Amino acid sequence: MTLVFEECRYAYRPWRRPVLDGMSLVLPEGFTILLGPNGAGKSTMLKLAAAVGAPQRGTVSFRGVDSKKKEYRRLISWMPQHITPVAGLTAREYVAYVGWLKGMSKADAWDRAVQALERVELQQRMDVKTHQLSGGQMRRVGVAAALVHDAGLLLLDEPTAGMDPRQRRVFRDVVRSLSGEVQVVMSTHDIADLAEEADTVTVVNDGRILKSSSVDEFMKAASPDSAPGRIAESAYSAVLGAY
């Protein structure tokens, strides 16, 4: 069983137009990228999947466990769009703290924090205070925090924003190394970079799912004369333009 949204309605304020209204989506195992223009509802979907917010109608479940159940939170890991440094905490302390919040023992979280920081090549900076890290480094701390416990579902909200090209490559390797172990759902605007790596591409606009398919199926939407390297972008424009 995978991540399932069923007839979800979500409004940030009761009197506001809902961002999602009857949205249903089943995301298979593997790596899904979530595409859509600014304000489309990608972060909102990830927040519901992270159980940070609960749908006012409908359900979200992973492996058959409802997101409102306590045990759900142990199954998932979420990297929000904005990672806020915590003054006084080092990168290692920050990551270990997140592990502890997820139910790991202090000793285990402390050890696993190092491994998680190594995966994002931040071991040299692990004793630096988080408020002294650059924006891109702080995002890598966010990725490490999402990796620190053994989640079955990793939810990443624009993790590569602000990373330099080398770190994007490192990040892509991390995601590739996870494939098979963990289901990953990631929002991004880096279409060309990531579409080919994904198993599933989901395009959302105005809270509606325009398309959710395998990469091969998604690429078929591209214009036949699109230049090599621009195929994913062309497919994305076509999917958005068709609605």
Ligand SMILES: Nc1ncnc2c1ncn2[C@@H]1O[C@H](COP(=O)(O)OP(=O)(O)OP(=O)(O)O)[C@@H](O)[C@H]1O
């Ligand atoms: N905390 C909030 N309070 C009120 N409205 C919000 C809040 N967060 C998001 N929204 C609104 O919900 C809608 C969807 O926003 P969301 O952040 O989910 O989009 P997104 O696809 O992630 O956009 P982006 O690519 O810019 O990150 C937008 O209209 C946004 O203004």
